[in-house]
Amino acid sequence: MGILPAMDRVRNPFNPGAGTRPPLLVGRDPQLEAMTVAIRRLALGRFERSMLLTGLRGVGKTVLLNEFGSIAEREGWVRAHLEATEDIRLPTALAGITRRVLLELSLKERSKDRARRALGVLRSFIKVHVPLGDAGTLTIDFESYPGQADSGQLDGDLAGLFTELGETARAAGVGVLITIDEIQYLPRAELSALIVGLHRISQLGLPVLVTGAGLPSLPGLAGEARSYAERLFTYVNIGTLDPPDARRALVQPVEDEGASWHAEAIDLALRDTEGYPYFLQEFGKQAWNVAGGPEIQPTEMQSATTLAIDDLDRGFFRARVDKTTDAEREYLRAMASLGGSGPYRSGDVSRRMGKRTTQTGPVRDSLIKRGLCYAPRHGELAFTVPMFDAFVRRSL
Ligand SMILES: Nc1ncnc2c1ncn2[C@@H]1O[C@H](COP(=O)(O)OP(=O)(O)OP(=O)(O)O)[C@@H](O)[C@H]1O
Ligand SMILES: [Mg+2]
CATH class of the missing domain: 3.40.50.300 (P-loop containing nucleotide triphosphate hydrolases)
Known part of the structure; x- marks a missing residue:
């Protein structure tokens, strides 16, 4: 992990955080x-x-x-x-x-x-x-x-x-x-x-x-x-950025600092972030810190992805579940265990827990009140945090 002046950590342009201004506000x-x-x-x-x-x-x-x-x-x-x-x-x-x-x-x-x-x-x-x-x-x-x-x-x-x-x-x-x-x-x-x-x-x-x-x-x-x-x-x-905008959000801040992306490295970053603004900032930040510079390499991006997911698990995702009760976690696990990223049918979640929908109603409501889930339609439930299903399967 050599640090050339081009990849000075102090000058890392990316800003994962709550409400923190991105180096380039694209797509809005x-x-x-x-x-x-x-x-x-x-x-x-x-x-x-x-x-x-x-x-x-x-x-x-x-x-x-x-x-x-x-x-x-x-x-x-x-x-x-x-x-x-x-x-x-x-x-x-x-x-x-x-x-x-x-x-x-x-x-x-x-x-x-x-x-x-x-x-x-x-x-x-x-x-x-x-x-x-x-x-x-x-x-x-x-x-x-x-x-x-x-x-x-x-x-x-x-x-x-x-x-x-x-x-x-x-x-x-x-x-x-x-x-x-x-x-x-x-x-x-x-x-x-x-x-x-x-x-x-x-x-x-x-x-x-x-x-x-x-x-x-x-x-x-x-x-x-x-x-x-x-x-x-x-x-x-307000949703994900389309691929050209997401690309710009990653490329221009790096180039403004005199560095660049290898074509395969940027493709990996775009694939793994799915254009979600927070993830773009997080993955971009890790890529910059891992890279020897001045061009971010595909292998470096692979290491950055591991670090980024680790960071998300300890911060962005973890912060959402820190205050949840055991019953709420059980419900979240049941949702994620249905596979895919949702929305899930409330009935299927209850069945997975071996309970009736009326029994799980209060937990479901408290997850909505906490802002962890929402009901896109009647009888359906989805996570409010992108890629949360995978986090729950991984570490909850
Ligand atoms: N258009 C954009 N282009 C690139 N990065 C962005 C863009 N918009 C936001 N970001 C980055 O995404 C992250 C999340 O932004 P923000 O906190 O505004 O999201 P939010 O929708 O308010 O999330 P929450 O619901 O958790 O409050 C920040 O790190 C920010 O820099
Ligand atoms: Mg916000």
């Missing part, structure tokens, strides 16, 4: 372009649908949301980011980011008076919607302004809050982009209220845009929330 131009158009249209007071990104683990949803945030900043907008968790309370989280944005806008001469009123409305909102225990970090030194967002009805009150936010932003000559990651963790009722609230203000031409990302198991919406969501958002599936 349509989404970047759509977001730029949406922001510019809203800045003119014209309506445009926003995007909800869905996709498996490690396909680049968070990276794309971050890019959306950068586009917003380049357009002179304010960005606010929220990452949902299993125990998130949406009113508290939204109050937190609204507070931060309004305080920022209250420092601008053009919008300071409007921002004060908006902060007063937010204070009333917090009194009604944020539990006392959470409100401690949300102090506001302006007088409450009742009547706009404190009815107790979350959807209407969120509409009131977004109106204040939008009018303050407009007074400041800016817009606000709110990005929400891991949307699948939002409680269904709160997500519905968010969508109904957004729909109420969508006719007002205010410069407030909400975009989000989550697993394919986004909560199923019902009734008006569902039809509003379809009018407010385009659902965009």
Whole structure:
């Protein structure tokens, strides 16, 4: 393992990680372009649908949301980011980011008076919607302004809050982009209220845009929330990169550093990663570190693959199962033992465990809640992590 300057580990361009920017963001131009158009249209007071990104683990949803945030900043907008968790309370989280944005806008001469009123409305909102225990970090030194967002009805009150936010932003000559990651963790009722609230203000031409990302198991919406969501958002599936893009994601960063790939080495890397963004970064990183340089050789790629799989097993895959219970692991093993990468029929999984579907229902539900599995259709189950079936067979 000689290290020539061309393959200096310090200069390794690849970045496997959660939300870490890849050296080259390929294959996402349509989404970047759509977001730029949406922001510019809203800045003119014209309506445009926003995007909800869905996709498996490690396909680049968070990276794309971050890019959306950068586009917003380049357009002179304010960005606010929220990452949902299993125990998130949406009113508290939204109050937190609204507070931060309004305080920022209250420092601008053009919008300071409007921002004060908006902060007063937010204070009333917090009194009604944020539990006392959470409100401690949300102090506001302006007088409450009742009547706009404190009815107790979350959807209407969120509409009131977004109106204040939008009018303050407009007074400041800016817009606000709110990005929400891991949307699948939002409680269904709160997500519905968010969508109904957004729909109420969508006719007002205010410069407030909400975009989000989550697993394919986004909560199923019902009734008006569902039809509003379809009018407010385009659902965009983020997936693997097609072979030319995947090739570019591996080749250009290496060439930019003055090294290159042997044709067979790159073919091996493309075959083993199947175009999954996280795996491209991981395999690329290992290949760089193994290679003597300046050209990455096929035999070096073979060693890199072993190291990459090892690293994935200890990190990317292992992190997903660390907190699972014995019963959940048993269920995961039963899924993987059916062979292939899924989706699997829930009935087949139960049968494999020698149990009835009603007995395994709770475990199945908790795996979905944890974000390890999702139901592509009724009665079916799939892993949310690509190539997880092989990991489970290998080491669970
Ligand atoms: N278009 C792309 N081209 C190359 N690499 C990418 C691309 N998008 C993302 N990546 C890389 O893939 C990895 C995963 O990205 P990211 O964390 O955004 O995925 P994710 O979909 O949010 O995953 P999770 O569901 O686990 O949060 C990162 O290492 C990132 O650098
Ligand atoms: Mg993510």
